[in-house]
Amino acid sequence: MYYSIPKVEYYRPKTLEEAIELLLNIEGSKIVAGGTDLLVDIKTSRAKVRALIDINSIAELRGIVDAGEFIRIGAATKLQEILESHTISENLPLLRAAIESMGSWQIRNLATIGGNLCTASPAADTAPPLLAYDAELTIAGRSGLRVVPVSKFFTGYRKTAIGYGEILKEIVVRKSNWTKWSYVKLGRRGGFTLSIVAVAVTAKISNSVVEDIRIALNSVAPTPIRAYRAEEVLRGKKIEMKLVEEAARFVAGEVSPIDDIRSTSWYRREMSHRLTLDTLSRALGVE
Amino acid sequence: MVEDPEIIIRRWFVAESFIAVGKSLERVDSIEKVLGRARFVEDFFEEGFLVARLALARIPHARIRKISYDHILKNPKVHQVLTYRDIPGENQVGYAIPDQPLLAERKVRYYGEPVAVVVGRDPDTVNSAVEEVVLDVDPLPALYNSLEAMERQDILVHEALGTNIAFKTRVRKGDVDSGFSKADVVVENTYRTHHQEHAYLEPEAALAIPDLENRITVIATIQYPHLGQKIVAKVLGIPSSYVKIVAPYIGGGFGGKDDEGPLVAARAALAAYHLRRPVLLYYTREDSMQIHPKREATVIRYKSGATQDGKLTAIEVTIVHDTGAYANRGPFILWRATMHSSGPYYVPNAKIDGYCVYTNKVPQGSFRGFGNPSVQFAAEAQMDQLAEKLGFDPIDLRLINMLRPSSETITGQMLMSSVGIYDALKKLASESNWRIKRRMYEESRAGRFRRGIGVAVGWHGNSTSRAVPDWSNSYIHISRDGSVSVYTGIVEIGQGSPSSSHRQLVAEVLGCPFEKVNIVFGTTDAPDTGATHASRGTSVGAIGILVAAGKIRSRLESFLAEYFNVQKEEIKMSSGEVVVGDKVKMKWEELIALAYSKGVDLSATGYFFLPKGVFNDEVGQGFAYPAFSFIAVVAEVEVDTFTGKVRVLEVHPALAVGKVINPEAVKTQVEGAIVQGLGYTLMEKLVISEDGRIINDNLTDYVIPTSHETPVIREAIFVEDLWEYGPFGAKGVGEMAFIPMPAAIANALSHALGIRVTELPLTLDKVYSLTRDSSR
Numbered sequence A: 001m002y003y004s005i006p007k008v009e010y011y012r013p014k015t016l017e018e019a020i021e022l023l024l025n026i027e028g029s030k031i032v033a034g035g036t037d038l039l040v041d042i043k044t045s046r047a048k049v050r051a052l053i054d055i056n057s058i059a060e061l062r063g064i065v066d067a068g069e070f071i072r073i074g075a076a077t078k079l080q081e082i083l084e085s086h087t088i089s090e091n092l093p094l095l096r097a098a099i100e101s102m103g104s105w106q107i108r109n110l111a112t113i114g115g116n117l118c119t120a121s122p123a124a125d126t127a128p129p130l131l132a133y134d135a136e137l138t139i140a141g142r143s144g145l146r147v148v149p150v151s152k153f154f155t156g157y158r159k160t161a162i163g164y165g166e167i168l169k170e171i172v173v174r175k176s177n178w179t180k181w182s183y184v185k186l187g188r189r190g191g192f193t194l195s196i197v198a199v200a201v202t203a204k205i206s207n208s209v210v211e212d213i214r215i216a217l218n219s220v221a222p223t224p225i226r227a228y229r230a231e232e233v234l235r236g237k238k239i240e241m242k243l244v245e246e247a248a249r250f251v252a253g254e255v256s257p258i259d260d261i262r263s264t265s266w267y268r269r270e271m272s273h274r275l276t277l278d279t280l281s282r283a284l285g286v287e
Numbered sequence B: 001m002v003e004d005p006e007i008i009i010r011r012w013f014v015a016e017s018f019i020a021v022g023k024s025l026e027r028v029d030s031i032e033k034v035l036g037r038a039r040f041v042e043d044f045f046e047e048g049f050l051v052a053r054l055a056l057a058r059i060p061h062a063r064i065r066k067i068s069y070d071h072i073l074k075n076p077k078v079h080q081v082l083t084y085r086d087i088p089g090e091n092q093v094g095y096a097i098p099d100q101p102l103l104a105e106r107k108v109r110y111y112g113e114p115v116a117v118v119v120g121r122d123p124d125t126v127n128s129a130v131e132e133v134v135l136d137v138d139p140l141p142a143l144y145n146s147l148e149a150m151e152r153q154d155i156l157v158h159e160a161l162g163t164n165i166a167f168k169t170r171v172r173k174g175d176v177d178s179g180f181s182k183a184d185v186v187v188e189n190t191y192r193t194h195h196q197e198h199a200y201l202e203p204e205a206a207l208a209i210p211d212l213e214n215r216i217t218v219i220a221t222i223q224y225p226h227l228g229q230k231i232v233a234k235v236l237g238i239p240s241s242y243v244k245i246v247a248p249y250i251g252g253g254f255g256g257k258d259d260e261g262p263l264v265a266a267r268a269a270l271a272a273y274h275l276r277r278p279v280l281l282y283y284t285r286e287d288s289m290q291i292h293p294k295r296e297a298t299v300i301r302y303k304s305g306a307t308q309d310g311k312l313t314a315i316e317v318t319i320v321h322d323t324g325a326y327a328n329r330g331p332f333i334l335w336r337a338t339m340h341s342s343g344p345y346y347v348p349n350a351k352i353d354g355y356c357v358y359t360n361k362v363p364q365g366s367f368r369g370f371g372n373p374s375v376q377f378a379a380e381a382q383m384d385q386l387a388e389k390l391g392f393d394p395i396d397l398r399l400i401n402m403l404r405p406s407s408e409t410i411t412g413q414m415l416m417s418s419v420g421i422y423d424a425l426k427k428l429a430s431e432s433n434w435r436i437k438r439r440m441y442e443e444s445r446a447g448r449f450r451r452g453i454g455v456a457v458g459w460h461g462n463s464t465s466r467a468v469p470d471w472s473n474s475y476i477h478i479s480r481d482g483s484v485s486v487y488t489g490i491v492e493i494g495q496g497s498p499s500s501s502h503r504q505l506v507a508e509v510l511g512c513p514f515e516k517v518n519i520v521f522g523t524t525d526a527p528d529t530g531a532t533h534a535s536r537g538t539s540v541g542a543i544g545i546l547v548a549a550g551k552i553r554s555r556l557e558s559f560l561a562e563y564f565n566v567q568k569e570e571i572k573m574s575s576g577e578v579v580v581g582d583k584v585k586m587k588w589e590e591l592i593a594l595a596y597s598k599g600v601d602l603s604a605t606g607y608f609f610l611p612k613g614v615f616n617d618e619v620g621q622g623f624a625y626p627a628f629s630f631i632a633v634v635a636e637v638e639v640d641t642f643t644g645k646v647r648v649l650e651v652h653p654a655l656a657v658g659k660v661i662n663p664e665a666v667k668t669q670v671e672g673a674i675v676q677g678l679g680y681t682l683m684e685k686l687v688i689s690e691d692g693r694i695i696n697d698n699l700t701d702y703v704i705p706t707s708h709e710t711p712v713i714r715e716a717i718f719v720e721d722l723w724e725y726g727p728f729g730a731k732g733v734g735e736m737a738f739i740p741m742p743a744a745i746a747n748a749l750s751h752a753l754g755i756r757v758t759e760l761p762l763t764l765d766k767v768y769s770l771t772r773d774s775s776r
């Protein structure tokens, strides 16, 4: 009973337009989806909020749609729904793997994918797979929709491209024949843990040549990142352990980790190298 | 009629067949707890009660000039702010040394020290009001390092003492110089262990309800109701008999609520005393983690010598405990660590020095194992290194030196019986496939994932140390319908002794139906039973219950013998069936009705004062404990040399803890302690900032193990080495499996990597750098 959060106004709009109007008209208002980040922040006073706008009743923000060329995931879709979706496991296995290691069943039944992205924690676990898939984010505002690639979405430590009065509407991923993938999350314990480093790799291979590859990490920089230079080392090349090792070394150069309660900057740098080596080797099938 | 406790204890000690004892009876409270029906402190809160929180110091070391709060009282929802000035009795609550105020007075000695009790109408009000208490101070330089604090005279945590060393211990046995000169190998190392947070499900809380004439009832998270009673009475300046303490169901203790329980009760009582209304004082998780004492953080220098044939010749040990701002139970913890520092081995020559040192950190306190996990970590690492140098198998070297009946401990105490660890370890070696696995892992020490297997042994003295008085006490009375009310001060903190093993004991001794027994636990309405700590709930704690039940049994037997004119031997009472000779049969209920009608006294107290010997503090020699519980575990680990991640795969325990009253209950204690020990060893780490604040004061940042980390835990091996004074020969179990875990995991990891681990915790980054050292 000592954990009651300060009194706030509460709205539960049915449409996106309504939500945007509320957001614009009420000073100090904030979107709440699952509340698994926001309520903790309110409790610890990291977030000061006067009104909560609950988006869980906005139908168009929820659900997973297989639209042929694309897969669309509503921003307010629960992580557990994504985990249990066939569309996702068939087409976006990296995302599934990442979500499987997130929180607990109870948390995943509250938490949403949009909330994970909008909190923009450096440790956000849905970010590396979405970065690897080069997902596009549809953002709704009073003047309509705009699309931002996920690689441009995180603008700084806990900062996003979402502007005043805007709401993340959906995540769109183009289907593609990424045949190889691998995901590793390292945390302080086996489950129910925030990452120290996580690495997502997805690749297209033909005749032992890396046609295309994407490497993304979290917890090693102020935002989740793509390791572009490491990708460059491999793209268009024949798979060879030497190259994989070189790429992994490049990753260590692209990260800028910090010391925090979970680990040290030194260890994170070491792990961004080692775990990239590990995930690349698995994805590309070399040892 | 037999009323002599020793004779009663003896009668059941030699019993050979049992009805209830030794059976895995299901815990009576388990289903209802899972359904959320058990009531914990906060559940007793009612509309209209006041609420309170503590204002904490936000500086590690300072002289207090003024505590200002008048501005807060302008808010009509704030009822009162209480500081040391408002304490009608004594502001002194140190358990071992009178060094600790209930509320900071004159000085602040750690970040998080309670300064004021803020009482208000609702949680929101007190939550913001506690932030507004202004502490006007002159800051002082703070000490965080125990080795440094030992040397400093210019910065003193407690000026009056003239030193930062709060307490010293020593053992002088034989002659270590000559001992080391006889040694063929000598091993010397410095070991470091860290704090641990109890992280119990339920943080501390107390609900104080005032009554007429300053009488007061406090419902509290507490492990020793009668100690709470004493402290509340002292703080309020009222007689103990005016204070009633009730410990309802408690969401975990592990020692933390032994230290903090009486203090949270006293702070709540202070508020209720002044406001004359019920007040609930509650610690948030963050408050709990900032305020309450933690497991000892230690630096242990350890030197041991042994001959070619594997016999220990001498040990020389220096133990430094960082006791933080207050001694709390630090001196007792250090004392226990010192007297157990050899491990359960015969050591002819020993020189041990212990120092309990003040720093400006959260105090050191009671935690499962009480000084023993850290010192066994050091002792057992030494044994492994001696074995390696001498070319012995680690288990063989241990067996050579192991205490057996008639062996002498390092305090020179002769243990005549109840020493089953030799047999337990031997069995463990064969049942765990120790030798085969040990060799197998050694031969495959390559590649990314490496496995290792390690052994560790632990021992733990039962009861309080030295000649410190210890007793057991209980009161039983039988109602006219044959139901049995048992009053004990032992509390239910999740271990289940009052809810299961105590009932088994009573049903066994009285021969009454199990369901007729009600244990009224955790209350000062019972006689002072001592604390629910030191693994004593079912061992020492239940002796009183056995004695009281034994008295009533004997009265009933005498009555029946006389009434039916038979010999006492012809009377059988079990599971509610009473058989007298070959003619008379009756139900337990009928017997009780008859006894009531014929004037048999069916109320009895059971009291037993543990016989102890003398101890010479000057040389640390003499009687240390009435008996010891023993344990050995074998642990297997797998380390990922890529990341430094250690997984404990399997743990195999073997215990010599006397009679096992309820195997299922023992199993839950063993499993819980293994997982708690694993968490401590691998991931739990309190981080203290430069200004002395615990940064990770929540369970997001301070991680404890989950079911993911839980290893395979093999069925425990039991060697029932009965203790003559324990009920049915039972010894303590609760702490045991924690004690060898740090050592076992560290030894297994050392085995996997081929290098020696000397420092805990074995976090990813630490193990990763070790693996890099080992591959160099």
Ligand SMILES: Cc1cc2nc3c(=O)[nH]c(=O)nc-3n(C[C@H](O)[C@H](O)[C@H](O)COP(=O)(O)OP(=O)(O)OC[C@H]3O[C@@H](n4cnc5c(N)ncnc54)[C@H](O)[C@@H]3O)c2cc1C
Binding pocket: A030, A031, A032, A033, A034, A035, A036, A037, A038, A039, A040, A055, A075, A076, A101, A102, A103, A104, A107, A110, A111, A112, A113, A114, A115, A116, A117, A118, A119, A123, A124, A125, A126, A162, A166, A167, A168, A169, A192, A193, A194, A195
């Ligand atoms: C016990 C526990 C375990 C956790 N484990 C993990 C883990 O393993 N990995 C991990 O990455 N995270 C973890 N988290 C963090 C959290 O659960 C996730 O980040 C989750 O996805 C957040 O989603 P939510 O719907 O609860 O967000 P909310 O708390 O509702 O919102 C978070 C933020 O995003 C904003 N927001 C939400 N939706 C939108 C939208 N559609 N448009 C614009 N802004 C929006 C909110 O205003 C708020 O600022 C854990 C949290 C807890 C409490």
